Amino acid sequence: MEGVLHQVLSGIASGGIYASVALALVMIYQATHHVNFAQGEMATLSTYIALTLINAGLSYWIAFVITVVVSFILGVLIERILMRPMNDAPVLASVGVFIGLLLIINASTGWMFDYTIKTFPTPFSGGPVLFSGYVSGHELGSTVVTLVVLIAVYLFFRHTKLGLAMRAAAFNPVSSRLVGIRVGWMLALGWGLAAGIGAIAGMMVAPIVFLDPNMMAGILLYAFAGALLGGIDNPLGAVLGGFAVGIIENLAGAYLVGTSLKLTVALVIIVAVLVVKPSGLFGRTVMSRV
Amino acid sequence: MNTASPTMRTFTLGLAVWVFAAVMPTLLMSNYHLFQLTMVVVYAIAILGLAILTGFNGQISLGHGAFYAIGAYVTAVLMYQYNVPYWATLPVSAIVCAGVGFLIGLPALRLGGLYLALTTFALAVAVPQILKVNALEDLTGGVQGLVIDKPDPPFGIDMSADQWIYLFALGVGGLLFLLAWNIVRGRTGRAMMAVRDHALAAEAMGIDIALLKTRTFALSALYTGVAGSLGAIVIQFVAPDSFSIFVSIYFFVGLLVGGVSSIAGAILGGAFIEFVPNLAESVSKAAPGAVYGIILIAVMFLMPSGAAGAIGSLVRRSFRLGTKSAQLRATEVGGASARNVSAAAGVAHGAGSDAGGSSGL
Amino acid sequence: MSALLETKGLHAGYGETRVLHGIDFSVEQGGVTALLGANGAGKTTTLRAICGMVRITGGEILLANEKIDGKATEDIVQRGVAHVPDGRGTFVELTVEENLRLGAFLRNDRVGVAEDFERVFGYFPRLRERYRQQAGTLSGGEQQMLAIARALLLRPKLLLLDEPSFGLAPLIVQEIFGIMHQIRADEGVSILLVEQNASLALDIAEQAYLLETGRIVVSGLAAEIRRDDSIRRSYLGY
Numbered sequence: 001m002e003g004v005l006h007q008v009l010s011g012i013a014s015g016g017i018y019a020s021v022a023l024a025l026v027m028i029y030q031a032t033h034h035v036n037f038a039q040g041e042m043a044t045l046s047t048y049i050a051l052t053l054i055n056a057g058l059s060y061w062i063a064f065v066i067t068v069v070v071s072f073i074l075g076v077l078i079e080r081i082l083m084r085p086m087n088d089a090p091v092l093a094s095v096g097v098f099i100g101l102l103l104i105i106n107a108s109t110g111w112m113f114d115y116t117i118k119t120f121p122t123p124f125s126g127g128p129v130l131f132s133g134y135v136s137g138h139e140l141g142s143t144v145v146t147l148v149v150l151i152a153v154y155l156f157f158r159h160t161k162l163g164l165a166m167r168a169a170a171f172n173p174v175s176s177r178l179v180g181i182r183v184g185w186m187l188a189l190g191w192g193l194a195a196g197i198g199a200i201a202g203m204m205v206a207p208i209v210f211l212d213p214n215m216m217a218g219i220l221l222y223a224f225a226g227a228l229l230g231g232i233d234n235p236l237g238a239v240l241g242g243f244a245v246g247i248i249e250n251l252a253g254a255y256l257v258g259t260s261l262k263l264t265v266a267l268v269i270i271v272a273v274l275v276v277k278p279s280g281l282f283g284r285t286v287m288s289r290v
Numbered sequence: 291m292n293t294a295s296p297t298m299r300t301f302t303l304g305l306a307v308w309v310f311a312a313v314m315p316t317l318l319m320s321n322y323h324l325f326q327l328t329m330v331v332v333y334a335i336a337i338l339g340l341a342i343l344t345g346f347n348g349q350i351s352l353g354h355g356a357f358y359a360i361g362a363y364v365t366a367v368l369m370y371q372y373n374v375p376y377w378a379t380l381p382v383s384a385i386v387c388a389g390v391g392f393l394i395g396l397p398a399l400r401l402g403g404l405y406l407a408l409t410t411f412a413l414a415v416a417v418p419q420i421l422k423v424n425a426l427e428d429l430t431g432g433v434q435g436l437v438i439d440k441p442d443p444p445f446g447i448d449m450s451a452d453q454w455i456y457l458f459a460l461g462v463g464g465l466l467f468l469l470a471w472n473i474v475r476g477r478t479g480r481a482m483m484a485v486r487d488h489a490l491a492a493e494a495m496g497i498d499i500a501l502l503k504t505r506t507f508a509l510s511a512l513y514t515g516v517a518g519s520l521g522a523i524v525i526q527f528v529a530p531d532s533f534s535i536f537v538s539i540y541f542f543v544g545l546l547v548g549g550v551s552s553i554a555g556a557i558l559g560g561a562f563i564e565f566v567p568n569l570a571e572s573v574s575k576a577a578p579g580a581v582y583g584i585i586l587i588a589v590m591f592l593m594p595s596g597a598a599g600a601i602g603s604l605v606r607r608s609f610r611l612g613t614k615s616a617q618l619r620a621t622e623v624g625g626a627s628a629r630n631v632s633a634a635a636g637v638a639h640g641a642g643s644d645a646g647g648s649s650g651l
Numbered sequence: 652m653s654a655l656l657e658t659k660g661l662h663a664g665y666g667e668t669r670v671l672h673g674i675d676f677s678v679e680q681g682g683v684t685a686l687l688g689a690n691g692a693g694k695t696t697t698l699r700a701i702c703g704m705v706r707i708t709g710g711e712i713l714l715a716n717e718k719i720d721g722k723a724t725e726d727i728v729q730r731g732v733a734h735v736p737d738g739r740g741t742f743v744e745l746t747v748e749e750n751l752r753l754g755a756f757l758r759n760d761r762v763g764v765a766e767d768f769e770r771v772f773g774y775f776p777r778l779r780e781r782y783r784q785q786a787g788t789l790s791g792g793e794q795q796m797l798a799i800a801r802a803l804l805l806r807p808k809l810l811l812l813d814e815p816s817f818g819l820a821p822l823i824v825q826e827i828f829g830i831m832h833q834i835r836a837d838e839g840v841s842i843l844l845v846e847q848n849a850s851l852a853l854d855i856a857e858q859a860y861l862l863e864t865g866r867i868v869v870s871g872l873a874a875e876i877r878r879d880d881s882i883r884r885s886y887l888g889y
Binding site for chain 1: 344348350360397400401403404405407408409411412413415416419420422423424464522523539542543548550575577578579580582583584586587590591594650
């Protein structure tokens with residue numbers, strides 16, 4: 001029983017990270033109907049930037065904030081330069097561009113920071129702390145951070161004018177233009193936000209899995225599974241899906257298939273969702289028009 | 291269907307290229323260069339498999355490395371554990387991969403464009419992990435993998451093993467390319483492209499979409515699987531970490547750069563992914579990825595039908611070839627082609643309206 | 652009587668297809684102008700061209716003597732043009748409140764916006780009732796009201812209405828047009844009304860233009876057109 005509790009709490013901690021990346025994916029999907037295959041690489045790059053800043057002597061939280069801001073800007077730039085022309089392109093072409101982006105960022109990261117595995121510091125020190133040792137300091141801190149981020153994003157979208165404009169632009173770009181919203185910039189903002197969220201997720205996961213250029217590949221997979229499980233056009237669903245995947249992954253890894261096959265669990269979830277209910281638990285049914 | 295000049299022209303050209311490729315390098319090249327050329331053939335076959343599925347049938351796969359891995363491991367295990375001769379492993383690999391492809395094709399039926407890309411991407415990421423699983427370690431050699439012997443030329447012919455493998459691969463490749471070319475030119479090929487361009491209309495015209503798509507998946511997996519087998523024989527080594535997500539991604543890049551729905555493009559793609567890393571790696575370890583990415587994006591923006599498409603239009607313009615040869619290359623990826631729909635259903639030209647748009651998401 | 656909106660020799664179309672073949676018309680300041688015609692005549696294309704949603708291939712459009720052809724939709728909206736598109740363009744996933752707030756997106760005067768909200772609820776009390784409801788669950792008539800309300804919240808100089816009667820039951824249409832009479836009297840906004848229902852449109856408009864396959868074939872005072880039997884029978888079908 002205690003083992004289960006430990007796995008669940010651990011699962012919530014990692015789930016928070018998957019939920020964040022899933023949210024980033026869904027934000028971009030909702031606005032553009034594209035899946036950002038390069039999301040993981042962007043987050044990895046951000047994490048390396050953070051490490052560079054920390055190694056240069058900056059305190060953790062200052063490096064954290066700067067990294068998020070820089071990532072935001074990078075996201076905006078990528079959207080404006082690369083993604084704008086791809087808005088009406090056929091699916092295959094846009095997938096090609098995303099994969100190309102994945103390769104470029106992955107290569108750039110490797111080139112700038114080399115391929116050796118690095119450790120990444122956590123600001124939440126201390127070994128197993130709460131609940132009689134079931135949660136480490138970092139797991140708790142990471143969960144809190146991701147929850148804060150998710151809640152902040154939620155509040156932003158629900159209760160600010162800009163958030164409303166971004167949602168409108170994602171749902172109905174034509175009508176949005178008719179009320180004066182600059183849809184292009186809303187998309188860019190969405191990308192920036194997604195990049196920022198990804199950066200935070202990267203910085204939270206790096207202390208656990210260690211930092212190397214391919215760090216986020218597995219995380220991206222879990223995030224996909226979470227986003228699909230919750231509904232790829234539903235931000236709240238995606239977040240819940242991310243947490244669910246975290247818990248399922250940990251429980252399955254501990255009791256079912258062993259830790260070496262955890263990625264396969266994600267794959268199984270993805271296939272199961274897409275076969276049984278492609279719109280996910282909370283998404284809208286996808287219809288194809290004649 | 292008119293089977294006169296253009297088809298004979300293409301066949302003769304292909305045959306000439308194949309004979310040239312068989313003779314000249316074998317006589318002139320060093321073992322190392324032959325090895326590289328052999329890998330070009332291997333990758334070309336792998337990419338051809340992907341072309342069949344993605345280019346001609348519109349099902350986007352970012353996970354074909356999985357089939358490549360399965361083929362490689364089938365061959366390696368049969369050779370290492372059961373002493374099966376190398377050439378005999380190919381048919382087994384073909385059948386196994388076709389079977390797996392068919393099985394994967396079944397749930398894939400429900401997925402369009404993006405979702406399928408996503409799922410196959412997930413599959414590719416999970417492959418190394420699956421290969422390392424403890425339960426199969428005795429068979430697969432676990433993390434260390436398996437080392438297999440290089441085959442000797444048969445009948446004691448006086449040539450190096452590298453020369454023989456090259457010719458062997460070229461022989462298998464030639465057959466596979468010929469087969470693919472025939473399929474794509476015929477009724478099945480038209481049906482595949484009809485389903486790619488406008489699935490609902492194709493279905494309304496009587497094409498059994500489910501059967502077609504799963505069979506195409508199986509065929510595609512077969513090709514890439516056999517390529518994997520050949521690859522294993524050439525490299526003499528299989529290990530889980532050789533089959534990372536990047537194998538699938540590189541096949542995808544090779545496909546798009548070489549020419550999405552082009553048979554000849556698969557050869558260009560194969561050459562691309564064999565030689566670019568060699569050239570780029572002298573700059574830095576990271577360079578190949580960056581070069582791939584930049585070229586891929588450039589191709590998507592500037593020549594979406596890849597190198598083959600660009601060369602094809604250049605050749606057509608210079609020699610003013612007819613449009614018959616264009617029928618095989620639907621250069622508009624995702625664009626509708628009423629011709630294919632009606633031709634596949636055996637209906638006369640001009641029927642049906644062109645509604646545009648790609649199938650799935 | 653100066654013209655708020657003027658088109659001169661306007662040509663427009665979608666891709667290869669040309670829809671408008673050089674049309675000239677104007678909307679007077681503070682007046683209602685009706686643009687009539689059958690399906691496919693180019694009425695919707697005209698409104699879209701004014702809003703920069705369609706490619707203009709020739710001629711020009713002047714808003715308060717400023718050239719707006721070629722400008723982006725958002726820029727034209729900023730100059731006080733509110734467009735209620737065919738199909739209403741409701742943000743169906745958002746609530747009524749959010750739809751209305753989006754109407755006032757470009758405005759910074761909170762007091763003015765609050766006043767306008769009240770005025771709009773005065774015209775369409777049902778919207779106040781359904782304030783927090785998801786817009787997609789509203790009936791067709793209510794969505795039309797919502798779309799008009801949203802447009803009014805811009806405090807536009809020019810209101811473009813694309814077939815407000817479309818797909819609605821006659822009773823609802825009457826109700827909406829009744830409210831439009833009110834709006835027109837109170838707001839002082841100039842209106843360009845596109846309608847297939849000619850009698851309703853001619854009832855509320857001062858000027859009218861008749862569009863046929865991209866060309867204006869009849870133009871004049873709405874009252875006169877209404878009285879002219881031959882025009883009514885040959886072009887307007889009643």
